[in-house]
Amino acid sequence: MDIATRVHNHKWKIDPIVRSLIDTDFYKLLMCQSVFHNKPDTQVTFSLINRTTRIPLAKLIDEGELREQLDHIRSLSLSRGESTWLRGNTFYGKRQMFRPDFMEWFEKLRLPPYHLERKGDQYELTFEGKWPEVMLWEIPALSVLMELRSRAVLNTMGRFELQVLYARAMTRVWEKIEALRQIDGLSVADFGTRRRHSFLWQDWCVQAMIEGLGDKFTGTSNCLIAMRREVEAIGTNAHELPMVYSALAKDDAALAQAPYDVLSDWHEEHEGNLRIILPDTYGTQGFLDRAPDWLAGWTGIRIDSGDPAAGAEIALRWWLERGEDPTTKRVIFSDGLDVAMMQDLQKQFSGRVQVSFGWGTLLTNDFRGFVPDDALAPFSLVCKAVSANGQPTVKLSDNPEKAMGPAAEIERYKRVFGVGPQARQAVVV
Amino acid sequence: MDIATRVHNHKWKIDPIVRSLIDTDFYKLLMCQSVFHNKPDTQVTFSLINRTTRIPLAKLIDEGELREQLDHIRSLSLSRGESTWLRGNTFYGKRQMFRPDFMEWFEKLRLPPYHLERKGDQYELTFEGKWPEVMLWEIPALSVLMELRSRAVLNTMGRFELQVLYARAMTRVWEKIEALRQIDGLSVADFGTRRRHSFLWQDWCVQAMIEGLGDKFTGTSNCLIAMRREVEAIGTNAHELPMVYSALAKDDAALAQAPYDVLSDWHEEHEGNLRIILPDTYGTQGFLDRAPDWLAGWTGIRIDSGDPAAGAEIALRWWLERGEDPTTKRVIFSDGLDVAMMQDLQKQFSGRVQVSFGWGTLLTNDFRGFVPDDALAPFSLVCKAVSANGQPTVKLSDNPEKAMGPAAEIERYKRVFGVGPQARQAVVV
Numbered sequence: 001m002d003i004a005t006r007v008h009n010h011k012w013k014i015d016p017i018v019r020s021l022i023d024t025d026f027y028k029l030l031m032c033q034s035v036f037h038n039k040p041d042t043q044v045t046f047s048l049i050n051r052t053t054r055i056p057l058a059k060l061i062d063e064g065e066l067r068e069q070l071d072h073i074r075s076l077s078l079s080r081g082e083s084t085w086l087r088g089n090t091f092y093g094k095r096q097m098f099r100p101d102f103m104e105w106f107e108k109l110r111l112p113p114y115h116l117e118r119k120g121d122q123y124e125l126t127f128e129g130k131w132p133e134v135m136l137w138e139i140p141a142l143s144v145l146m147e148l149r150s151r152a153v154l155n156t157m158g159r160f161e162l163q164v165l166y167a168r169a170m171t172r173v174w175e176k177i178e179a180l181r182q183i184d185g186l187s188v189a190d191f192g193t194r195r196r197h198s199f200l201w202q203d204w205c206v207q208a209m210i211e212g213l214g215d216k217f218t219g220t221s222n223c224l225i226a227m228r229r230e231v232e233a234i235g236t237n238a239h240e241l242p243m244v245y246s247a248l249a250k251d252d253a254a255l256a257q258a259p260y261d262v263l264s265d266w267h268e269e270h271e272g273n274l275r276i277i278l279p280d281t282y283g284t285q286g287f288l289d290r291a292p293d294w295l296a297g298w299t300g301i302r303i304d305s306g307d308p309a310a311g312a313e314i315a316l317r318w319w320l321e322r323g324e325d326p327t328t329k330r331v332i333f334s335d336g337l338d339v340a341m342m343q344d345l346q347k348q349f350s351g352r353v354q355v356s357f358g359w360g361t362l363l364t365n366d367f368r369g370f371v372p373d374d375a376l377a378p379f380s381l382v383c384k385a386v387s388a389n390g391q392p393t394v395k396l397s398d399n400p401e402k403a404m405g406p407a408a409e410i411e412r413y414k415r416v417f418g419v420g421p422q423a424r425q426a427v428v429v
Numbered sequence: 430m431d432i433a434t435r436v437h438n439h440k441w442k443i444d445p446i447v448r449s450l451i452d453t454d455f456y457k458l459l460m461c462q463s464v465f466h467n468k469p470d471t472q473v474t475f476s477l478i479n480r481t482t483r484i485p486l487a488k489l490i491d492e493g494e495l496r497e498q499l500d501h502i503r504s505l506s507l508s509r510g511e512s513t514w515l516r517g518n519t520f521y522g523k524r525q526m527f528r529p530d531f532m533e534w535f536e537k538l539r540l541p542p543y544h545l546e547r548k549g550d551q552y553e554l555t556f557e558g559k560w561p562e563v564m565l566w567e568i569p570a571l572s573v574l575m576e577l578r579s580r581a582v583l584n585t586m587g588r589f590e591l592q593v594l595y596a597r598a599m600t601r602v603w604e605k606i607e608a609l610r611q612i613d614g615l616s617v618a619d620f621g622t623r624r625r626h627s628f629l630w631q632d633w634c635v636q637a638m639i640e641g642l643g644d645k646f647t648g649t650s651n652c653l654i655a656m657r658r659e660v661e662a663i664g665t666n667a668h669e670l671p672m673v674y675s676a677l678a679k680d681d682a683a684l685a686q687a688p689y690d691v692l693s694d695w696h697e698e699h700e701g702n703l704r705i706i707l708p709d710t711y712g713t714q715g716f717l718d719r720a721p722d723w724l725a726g727w728t729g730i731r732i733d734s735g736d737p738a739a740g741a742e743i744a745l746r747w748w749l750e751r752g753e754d755p756t757t758k759r760v761i762f763s764d765g766l767d768v769a770m771m772q773d774l775q776k777q778f779s780g781r782v783q784v785s786f787g788w789g790t791l792l793t794n795d796f797r798g799f800v801p802d803d804a805l806a807p808f809s810l811v812c813k814a815v816s817a818n819g820q821p822t823v824k825l826s827d828n829p830e831k832a833m834g835p836a837a838e839i840e841r842y843k844r845v846f847g848v849g850p851q852a853r854q855a856v857v858v
Contacts, residue, residue, distance in 0.1 A: 160640040164603035167596035174593035211589040 014065070016072045017147045017199060021109070022082050022223035024139040025193050027235030029086070029223065030274070033102045034241070036132040038265050044244060046134050047386040048125040048141060049404075051427060052379035056121030057145065060152045063118060069144045070114050073137075078107050085227045092232075092273045111137055131388070135240065138383040142194040145381060146365070150197050153375045168370055169197075173205055173363070177212035179339045183346050188213065188357040189234040190220035191334055192364030195378055202364045206231070209363075218356070234358070236276040236302070237266060240385045243281060243395055247388040252416050260292060267294070276332060277301045280398045282417035284311055288318040296322035300330030300354070306398025306425065308333050308341070309348055316353055326353045334358035336427070338366075380427050399425045443494070445501045446576045446628060450538070451511050451652035453568040454622050456664030458515070458652065459703070462531045463670070465561040467694050473673060475563050476815040477554040477570060478833075480856060481808035485550030486574065489581045492547060498573045499543050502566075507536050514656045521661075521702045540566055560817070564669065567812040571623040574810060575794070579626050582804045597799055598626075602634055602792070606641035608768045612775050617642065617786040618663040619649035620763055621793025624807055631793045635660070638792075647785070663787070665705040665731070666695060669814045672710060672824055676817040681845050689721060696723070705761060706730045709827045711846035713740055717747040725751035729759030729783070735827025735854065737762050737770070738777055745782055755782045763787035765856070767795075809856050828854045 022029070035042075050057055078086075083103060091097040098106075112129040114137065123145075127137040154162060180186055190209065196202040206225050209217040219232030226233035242259040249255035259281060267275065275298040279287040284306065296319060303311040312331045319326045330353065333345055337359050349355050367376035384404060385393050394405030394413045400422045403410055413419070451458070464471075479486055507515075512532060520526040527535075541558040543566065552574075556566040583591060609615055619638065625631040635654050638646040648661030655662035671688040678684035688710060696704065704727040708716040713735065725748060732740040741760045748755045759782065762774055766788050778784045796805035813833060814822050823834030823842045829851045832839055842848070 158640050160603070160637045164599050164637075167599035167603070170593050170596035171600055174589070174596070208589045208593075211587045 014068045014072060017069050017144050018073050018076070018140040019199075020082060020224045021076050021078050021106075021111075021136070022086070022227065023143070023193075023199065023225075024136065024223060025191075025221040025235055026091070026223050026226070026233040027221065027237055028136060028139055029098070029106075030235065030270075031237050031241060032106075032132050032135055033098055034237075034265060034269060035135065036102050036105060037269075039131055039244070039248075042131040042244065042248065043129065043389050044131040044134050044385050045387045046127040046137055046141075046383055048123065048145070048381070048383045050122055050379070050381050052381070053122070055149070055379050057149065058118045058121050058123050061123075061145065061148045063116070063123075066123070066144070066148060067116060069148065070116070070141070073140050073144070074111050074113070077110055082224075082227070083107055086223075089227070089233075094272075105132075109133065109136070111140075114141075125383075126386075131244065131385075135385070138240075139194050141383050142381055143196060143199070146195050146378075147198045150367075150376060153371060157371075165367075165370055165376075166201075169201070169367055170204070170208070172366060173208055174212065176339045176363075176366075177208060180342065181213060181216065183216070183343060185350055185355075186213070186216040186342070186346060186357075187218050187355065188216060188342065188359050189218045189232075190222065190225075190363060191234075191358035191360040193220075193222045194383075195361040195381060196364035197367055197376070197378075203229070205364050221358070236270075236274050237262075237278060239278065239281045239304075239395055239397075241266075242278075243393040244385050244388040246282075246413070247385075247391040247393040252412075255413070255416050256290075259287060260295070263295060263298075267298075273299055273330075275299045276330070278304060279315075280305045280311070282394075282396045282413055283419040283422075284314055284398050286418045288314065291318075293322060296324050300332060300356075302332040302334055302358070304335045304397070305402050306335075307423065308335060308345060311398060312345070312349055312353070327351070328354075330354040330356055332356045332358055334360065336360075336362070338362040396422075398422060399427070401425060401427050443497045443501060446498055446573050447502050447505070447569040448628075449511060449653045450505050450507050450535075450540075450565070451515070451656065452572070452622075452628065452654075453565065453652060454620075454650040454664055455520070455652050455655070455662040456650065456666055457565060457568055458527070458535075459664065459699075460666050460670060461535075461561050461564055462527055463666075463694060463698060464564065465531050465534060466698075468560055468673070468677075471560040471673065471677065472558065472818050473560040473563050473814050474816045475556040475566055475570075475812055477552065477574070477810070477812045479551055479808070479810050481810070482551070484578070484808050486578065487547045487550050487552050490552075490574065490577045492545070492552075495552070495573070495577060496545065498577065499545070499570070502569050502573070503540050503542070506539060511653075511656070512536055515652075518656070518662075523701075534561075538562065538565075540569075543570075554812075555815075560673065560814075564814070567669075568623050570812050571810055572625060572628070575624050575807075576627045579796075579805060582800060586800075594796075594799055595630075598630070598796055599633070599637070601795060602637055603641065605768045605792075605795075606637060609645065609771065610642060612645070612772060614779055614784075615642070615645040615771070615775060615786075616647050616784065617645060617771065617788050618647045618661075619651065619654075619792060620663075620787035620789040622649075622651045623812075624790040624810060625793035626796055626805070626807075632658075634793050650787070665699075665703050666691075666707060668707065668710045668733075668824055668826075670695075671707075672822040673814050673817040675711075675842070676814075676820040676822045681841075684842070684845050685719070688716060689724070692724060692727075696727075702728055702759075704728045705759070707733060708744070709734045709740070711823075711825045711842055712848040712851075713743055713827050715847045717743065720747075722751060725753050729761060729785075731761040731763055731787070733764045733826070734831050735764075736852065737764060737774060740827060741774070741778055741782070756780070757783075759783040759785055761785045761787055763789065765789075765791070767791040825851075827851060828856070830854060830856050 086098050112133045115126045117124045127134040206220050219234040220226050221235045223233050241262040245262045246258040249258045301315045316326045342357050361378045365378040392406050394409045396403050515527050541562045544555045546553045556563040619635050635649050648663040649655050650664045652662050670691040674691045675687040678687045730744045745755045771786050790807045794807040821835050823838045825832050
């Protein structure tokens with residue numbers, strides 16, 4: 001390393017975890033553009049929720065360090081090269097996915113303030129403001145907390161202990177890749193930004209997939225890594241759209257309609273691989289039963305909770321009922337995947353529907369069993385829209401362990417969306 | 430990396446494996462000094478012997494590349510810093526171990542020519558010349574061939590495949606270190622230069638031992654690594670001394686005396702930890718039975734062939750017979766060691782004698798099972814003095830699998846040294 005580089009590196013007061021506004025999931029930017037056009041002034045609150053309460057985040061992570069990292073993110077703005085890439089790159093075969101008015105807004109954006117408070121052994125971290133601004137906090141906030149927790153554990157380890165830790169992690173990822181390589185017709189993308197072990201580790205995993213999987217690796221949800229490694233940026237939309245639209249609904253009738261309004265807005269903007277249904281926010285079966293016919297014409301469905309095979313079977317039956325040919329459709333599995341599950345799902349659905357996998361935490365953060373007390377094992381940290389214009393949001397999903405919102409509202413949503421008893425599934429990550 | 434470094438690196442026509450005359454075993458330099466004083470004009474031939482004939486070295490390694498590497502070694506001379514280190518460093522607590530006349534000679538030394546010929550799938554590689562010069566070829570010749578073979582296999586692998594290969598190797602070494610760390614009173618040194626996977630890998634292994642074993646790691650036989658990593662250089666003497674002294678013996682009586690002449694010369698030069706008996710060249714039991722009493726006063730014994738526990742028991746009995754207290758003596762095990770064997774030997778001999786381990790090939794080249802056809806597994810390559818002043822050398826050792834020399838001479842040596850039937854031991858490395 002030359003002297004100038006070393007001196008430059010010493011100038012950093014901290015070692016920033018998130019160094020770019022596009023070190024985030026691609027679907028966030030797609031949704032952000034949609035929100036920027038359709039609901040720019042909605043006031044939304046995002047809140048961090050540690051579902052794994054046995055991990056005492058506030059004991060592990062120094063509040064001052066956390067503030068420094070969050071403050072650093074607030075100092076970031078879109079760089080010229082990043083802007084050029086977003087404006088000029090082809091996403092899903094389409095150029096100028098991001099329109100000039102959105103890009104001009106994004107180029108000027110700085111992330112809004114955060115509210116951080118320690119409550120016992122956990123942090124209360126919230127972001128309040130205009131929806132298109134605060135929504136961009138979700139991914140960097142999660143990445144920062146995940147990586148600060150990793151650093152807290154790594155901090156006590158020696159240099160070679162560290163090297164061997166990463167050697168073990170590399171070996172594990174590579175063995176997974178070697179197993180995946182055997183799967184005929186595999187199509188897998190990295191969805192692991194939010195709960196990654198660290199930025200550099202995610203970047204390594206993506207590069208390993210590029211070399212190890214060839215065409216079977218379809219890209220990454222992380223825009224910065226997609227840009228740097230010249231692979232596809234992958235993603236469409238998430239639960240926050242139906243959650244916020246639903247919270248804004250004036251009555252039960254509007255609530256019942258809200259999830260379809262989301263997709264109607266989306267339908268106008270996008271086509272092809274971006275027309276992916278995320279049906280589970282308020283129960284997959286009911287959502288599809290009541291869906292308008294035009295939705296059956298969409299390209300695919302993403303299965304993000306509940307038993308994945310059961311969810312896909314529901315989707316296939318629904319397409320057949322609506323006169324669609326499932327073999328032309330795509331099912332994207334994205335919930336708690338690891339190799340064995342991908343092998344099983346590919347086997348069950350190959351030939352019946354096009355199958356894709358969005359592989360997340362167990363790609364970018366499988367450090368299970370490597371250190372005492374399993375202190376580097378991934379855990380379930382989320383950052384969700386909890387209210388919109390003062391109304392609480394609700395998420396039911398196909399797994400009651402993932403339900404969110406005030407109890408009374410959860411009951412109301414279950415009634416409105418006709419959700420009956422659900423099978424509980426342990427939330428791995 | 431700065432531009433100048435990159436440009437500099439591009440100037441190398443080859444990527445040299447051996448880049449320093451002290452990238453060799455410490456005992457070679459100690460022996461070289463002894464030979465320089467006692468037998469400077471003896472004409473000796475060293476010859477490469479691949480005991481693992483199923484490895485077709487000449488098919489794997491390009492002759493041109495091998496010549497380039499050997500030619501590069503002939504271009505090396507002692508650097509100023511290396512000379513300063515040899516002259517000024519403390520070895521086994523003693524300064525000026527290398528005397529000025531030897532250092533002046535060594536500073537001017539370039540290695541003599543080599544003779545290389547392809548014979549079927551193997552190479553015939555020999556070095557003829559004055560003993561103190563040609564003896565310094567042994568270790569670099571072995572290192573070059575071992576590493577060229579590694580490179581031939583690595584050459585077809587992708588970048589991440591390579592990274593994962595080393596990740597696996599690191600994990601394996603570290604797990605060995607973690608197991609060794611549990612052994613009370615352990616004392617282990619790196620003896621792995623000659624059959625290492627590569628220079629950088631040996632250097633990594635030494636650093637890992639420094640961090641992982643602390644005081645239980647006593648140093649390395651490799652002078653360059655000892656200098657750079659600021660650890661002890663370890664070693665005393667080897668079979669080549671009795672082999673050459675014996676070949677020079679004029680009759681059977683002189684032959685019977687030759688191994689003791691070696692140690693008599695050595696005795697005058699060295700004390701303490703350098704007075705280590707290597708008794709197995711022509712059979713340990715007979716060598717000790719006939720040894721002069723002054724030899725029982727030496728510090729220890731190195732066990733380098735045969736069943737190691739049996740060899741050590743012979744040594745302990747011998748010390749007791751000669752009125753010595755074995756608990757003040759040291760046994761150094763250095764043949765085909767790995768973790769389980771070290772655990773067993775430590776258990777058997779701890780408290781009865783001081784125990785040390787010289788851990789070689791299975792430290793610095795345990796790539797077994799990592800690639801198809803086990804193409805990176807270590808193999809048994811040696812480079813030995815095969816003749817002295819026109820007379821063939823002989824080695825018997827405590828394992829007939831390791832015997833060397835013309836059959837008639839082997840029989841004569843067995844008669845002279847009273848070596849009966851020996852137990853065969855598979856030669857691992």
